[in-house]
Amino acid sequence: MRIVGFAPFAVLIACARPGAEDRSFSVPPRENFDAVSSVLHARCGSLDCHGRKERNLSLHGKNRLRLSPDDRPGVDGGVTEGGEHDANYASVVGLEPELMAQVHAERGYRPERLR
Amino acid sequence: MRSGRLAVVLLLGVSGCFDPVHEERVTSLGPEAPGVEEGELHRPGQPCTVCHGDKGPGSPSFGIGGTLFESDSERTPLVGASVRLIDERLRTLVLTTNEVGNFYAESDEFSLSFPLWVSVDWGGRSVDMLTPVFRAASCAECHADPAGPASVGHVYFEDRP
Numbered sequence: 001m002r003i004v005g006f007a008p009f010a011v012l013i014a015c016a017r018p019g020a021e022d023r024s025f026s027v028p029p030r031e032n033f034d035a036v037s038s039v040l041h042a043r044c045g046s047l048d049c050h051g052r053k054e055r056n057l058s059l060h061g062k063n064r065l066r067l068s069p070d071d072r073p074g075v076d077g078g079v080t081e082g083g084e085h086d087a088n089y090a091s092v093v094g095l096e097p098e099l100m101a102q103v104h105a106e107r108g109y110r111p112e113r114l115r
Numbered sequence: 116m117r118s119g120r121l122a123v124v125l126l127l128g129v130s131g132c133f134d135p136v137h138e139e140r141v142t143s144l145g146p147e148a149p150g151v152e153e154g155e156l157h158r159p160g161q162p163c164t165v166c167h168g169d170k171g172p173g174s175p176s177f178g179i180g181g182t183l184f185e186s187d188s189e190r191t192p193l194v195g196a197s198v199r200l201i202d203e204r205l206r207t208l209v210l211t212t213n214e215v216g217n218f219y220a221e222s223d224e225f226s227l228s229f230p231l232w233v234s235v236d237w238g239g240r241s242v243d244m245l246t247p248v249f250r251a252a253s254c255a256e257c258h259a260d261p262a263g264p265a266s267v268g269h270v271y272f273e274d275r276p
């Protein structure tokens with residue numbers, strides 16, 4: 001009987017949505033992020049690691065996952081588009097926004113918290 | 116009441132084993148090609164370890180596997196090529212492609228650790244893969260056809276106009 005009584009409650013928890021209220025975080029500015037984006041893309045963005053759309057931290061760039069459906073990875077002479085840097089920025093600051101804001105507010109103290 | 120609890124436990128156990136993402140990936144590969152039976156010549160160019168991985172349903176389980184083609188413009192299999200895999204400890208494993216370009220190592224004979232550097236020897240020439248393999252056990256996880264924003268297309272040995 002206790003189990004039966006618990007079941008509807010469990011279903012309600014499973015279906016509950018997080019609060020819809022807007023929240024804002026003070027994260028590092030987009031300005032000057034292109035250089036960071038290029039390093040992240042080159043070091044972490046291979047197609048079998050963070051160069052996958054399924055990853056929470058998903059990275060785009062010229063030799064890896066592309067943002068535009070018309071672009072191809074690894075094409076000689078390709079360039080990382082501005083939109084790809086924008087997407088990388090959104091991915092980085094959106095992964096753990098609370099932690100990112102905390103580290104940013106403390107001027108980069110203990111950045112290992114972002115790992 | 117005891118049987119009710121047992122049913123709940125069994126239900127949790129069954130639901131815990133079912134992986135809908137994996138099932139969808141297996142299903143998305145489609146049926147066997149007409150006239151080709153299951154075996155080492157089937158499904159060239161597909162991601163081997165989707166089925167031949169820990170979650171099945173293929174058997175045996177592979178540590179690594181893939182398919183090589185002669186050129187980027189067509190899907191002629193690269194037959195009899197040596198695929199040289201070197202891991203971070205400089206341990207080497209050499210595999211040979213079969214009649215359809217497939218190569219693989221079963222899990223119990225694959226002891227390399229990622230990342231892997233890959234080179235292919237064929238016809239007296241050698242070609243290195245430009246980037247290491249960090250974790251994909253199937254070539255086609257990154258080298259699926261057709262090429263697209265998330266795939267570079269099938270693995271090929273040489274450019275041909």
